[in-house]
Amino acid sequence: MxxxxxxxxxxxxxxxxxxxxxxxxxxxxxxxxxxxxxxxxxxxxxxxxxxxxxxxxxxxxxxxxxxxxxxxxxxxxxxxxxxxxxxxxxxxxxxxxxxxxxxxxxxxxxxxxxxxxxxxxxxxxxxxxxxxxxxxxxxxxxxxxxxxxxxxxxxxxxxxxTEAGTLDRLRRAFRARLGQLLGTQIELLDAGPDDVDKVVEDLRTGTARLHETALMIQGRLEGGASDDATARLVQRRVADAEIAAERLGLMLLTARSAERTDTLTLHLPGAQLPSGRMLPVRDPSTETMRRDLRALRLLVLRPVGETSGTALAQVRNRLLGYREEDNLPDASPAVQDVFRGIGEAARAVLGLRTALDGPQDESDDTPATSRSREELDAEDAAIEISEEPDPETPEETGLRRPTTRAAIQVAVGASLAIVGGELLSHQRWYWAVLTCWIVFINTTSTGEILVKGGRRLLGTVLGVVAGIGLAGAVGHHTWTAFALVLVCVFAMFYTAPLSYTLMSFFVTAALGLLYTLLNTYSMSVLVLRVEETALGAACGVITAAVVLPVRTDRRTNELLVAVLDKLAELTQAAVDQLSGRPHTDLVDQARELDQALADLHAATKPLTHPVTPLRSRRDTARYVVALLETCAYHGRALAATAELLPSNPSIAADPRLRGVCSRIVHNIEAIADHVRDPHSSAELETGPSIASMLEPGTLATPRWGRVTDRVLRHLQRLDEAVSGLARPLGVPVKVEAAKK
Known part of the structure; x- marks a missing residue:
């Protein structure tokens, strides 16, 4: 519980x-x-x-x-x-x-x-x-x-x-959400044709929730960790576990079908699932897979301090053994990939447990477990703390400064609300001003203000109905009314991040009780509350649309360019490091990309709202955000692999990779240029697959350990996802390159 x-x-x-x-x-x-x-x-x-x-x-x-x-x-x-x-x-x-x-x-x-x-x-x-x-x-x-x-x-x-206490609770939340995601992956094995769509939707939700928690941990590390080295260690281990869990989900989807599962499936709601055969429920390898997924989930949820005996150590050793090719079961390549994914996820969980719970007993380690520990220790020792200050972003001035623009907008909107509110009521005109104020909080574009105003109005109407009932039930019992106010206040704060409509509902219900306490309760007062709320929301929307407006498409385009710029930087830096160039701070770059993407996702909510009349625009916005989340996943995976290079003896840099990502980076920059200026002459380049662009090499290392083979799949899918952005964003494709 x-x-x-x-x-x-x-x-x-x-x-x-x-x-x-x-x-x-x-x-x-x-x-x-x-x-x-x-x-x-x-x-x-x-x-x-x-x-x-x-x-x-x-x-x-x-x-x-x-x-x-x-x-x-x-x-x-x-x-x-x-x-x-x-x-x-x-x-x-x-x-x-x-x-x-x-x-x-x-x-x-x-x-x-x-x-x-x-x-x-x-x-x-x-x-x-x-x-x-x-x-x-x-x-x-x-x-x-x-x-x-x-x-x-x-x-x-x-x-x-305290910051340390909050960070510790966030770590527990990450563990719990990772365990829930693994539980959903287990359900995927048993889901029949009628249930698989729902399970995959739960898989998407679980993946997104895990990513949300990872970002929250990232935001609390600076003040909550004991020192910079610990913060970097936790940051890396959380990122590893997140990537390993998402990769395992993709492998399971591929194993359940005869077709390769596109990464987009885990990010686009309603995405079509791969068709083909269903994995046999009673197949021996499937039974083993189910057992090991449950064991992996147990390994995640059971902290070191709550374990005793050697049972958990034996489970851990068995899962880490799948990192060795000789320990894989006799099954199809797709199913063997799932077991490899379980082994990599177990390694990520081992690193996560060490980072969160401290050193562990190594007396029961097998050779495979010892090798995994040595790799993790080498990575920990290679962590470098950057002493360079973050570059300052030049601040906008004058009316372009967001706070100045918002202050003028709110003042103008409040002026309209005062005038209109006075016409409705000389005594309670301030409700319109309060609503106008609130719809501007934490919003930037006109679309966000419109959606927030509509949600507040809906919550207020429902809250008026509840307030009437509560006020009638309470009567003149003062302390009962105060007790119900406290319940509404708690519910207001608890639901605020989840639903603005629910928050508005509880606020209005509490106000109905307060009016009762002040002996000013009546049906006309609560109806006036709805009228003032509607007026305040209208004043906010009108002001946002007329006074120094920030159109939703302008705001989303700015954030889209920011995401694309950070994606290009991360891709180039990761491939440079994978090619043998000096080590750079890739984990921070990956998280900056994630934060930029989270800002874009929030800004597109007015476009993807269920009641929006522009259905095609809604579908386009969802598709673009899903493609960008796919790109971010592969970017994180490239960064995580590149971070292994300085310390992991089983992989080595491959100079041949240096030239294969130029097309990807060029295409990302071309899309960004086109978003900045629709008349840009930049074009998308197409050509042969990433794998075919590599000249034959002589690296005689095992397939699973060679950095080139680990990276090629991510580069190929990143290339495909970036190319997929061209159609919805209207970026032209270079004909000469396509013909070749």
Missing amino acids: WDRLAASDPGLLRLIAGLRTVAAIALTLVLLASLRFPVPQLVAGAMAAMAATFAVRETERAKQAVTVALALPVALASVSAGAVLNRWPLVSDVSFLLIIFAAVYLRRFGDRATGLGLIGFQVYFLSLFVRATPPMLPSLYIVITVAVGCSAFARFVLMPQ
Whole structure:
């Protein structure tokens, strides 16, 4: 059960955020109630505690403490401004707009400025919500001070969260998700013709979730690892395990069919599966394969500290033995490849266990296991820590700066929302402003804002229905209503990264309960909430489309070029190293490519949304992203193989590879040029297969150990995937090269 929880919420980040916020609010309510504060002040305290908790975004505890300390004076100044200026509506509106502009503009200065700006906005909104006046300020000062103090107590005492602890939980999540992926691969062996499509879809989901966790670990290594060498070691071992698991899935799909499985199958939803025979369920080699996949899964899920005896060591030795050709069962080449994949995955898991759990008992090692350990030790010793600072990306200035552009957009949108909101209600116009503000958070393009606004509206409508029911059930039972508010707050934080619609639902349901506590609940109030939400979303979308707009296709094109540039750099660097040139930092380059691809995937969500009317454009966007994920997989595999060269005695560089990737890199750059400028004269080159481009060599090493044969398949499929991008992106193909 713990593994399931760790897999569903990597690092327990959502769980801790929800529990911490609920704890801060509950402590605030208890303290204020013990001091005999009235219900409106309790509501203000709950809102202030929530804002002070979720606004702090730093990961280091010292930085969090400084931000929490600064949050109090910012909150007190904001509530003072709101209470004093409320008597002059025009001045209050202008002040609110200035706070909104400043809160968004300050994001350029980092997480602390972002958090303080968010607190300033939320507390000013709080003053409007509770209709603060100057005589209320002394009690509000006490309420906000108590709220910020309880937030700090919940953060630093009740539920402390360190970078090392978060990284450790992310490691557990990676283990759990890797175990789940292996479980799905076992299901693939037993799936019949009617079930195979569903199992393959689960395989795609499991592969994507494992990759997501690997990226999360990458983001936490700098602050969570004890030193740079440990961070590099964990980074490499996580990458090895991820690649080995994805490769094993492809081999299993190929073994189940008479045809070679394209890597695209694991990345494109609904991709057609290879046709052909199904692997016999009762074949001896299949029974052995099923047993060994279960053993591999056990090896992943069982940490060193939870093992005793020699049974697990014997299992490990048997799996690592498949790295030797003599230990492979008598079966078809495709099935033998699966056993080779199991052996390589076992080696990756051995390295992962050593990196995460420390040294292990080697007394029961077989010669094959000892050789694998020697290879891993040699790789660990070869890890080099780069002392060169990362090159700084030149910052955009003026209106091209994202924070400046967003600040102007939000200010204009909020102005429209204030005007429209006043027409709907002189008392609750601020709901439209809040919605306009929220739809701009973490969005860049017009399409993203449109999708977010629609989801917020849907969640609000559903939340109004729930709020009506809850308010009617609670009646005047104050503490029951507060308890339900806490449940809604926890659900809001726990579901926020998963579904913006669900988050909006729980927010609106909680507000219905708060209105009940303030004795302002009515059907008309909740209907007004829907109207103000729709107005705010419309103002946000209109502003994004008219004021300094960033079109979705422009944003996705910029990110697509970034992905292609990083793919070209990684491919060239990996092949250079495989050809014998000096060692470079390929793991970091691979992760930069992955992060760029994740940004592109997020930006294309408006294009791939299920309700989009542009079906062909949706299918094209999905296909392009899937092809790029395929390219990234082969790029990671090339980088991982190249990383073995300095330390692994069983493989050696092959100078013949130096000339075979020029066409791939040229084609990637041609596609990037065409995306930057549709009128570019760059053309795609085609020609013979990558393998046929190599001149005959005399390397007398075993097939599985020779670097050339390990790399050729990835280069060939990378070449095919890059060429596949030409049609959907409209890149012309060089006719002369095609004729040859």
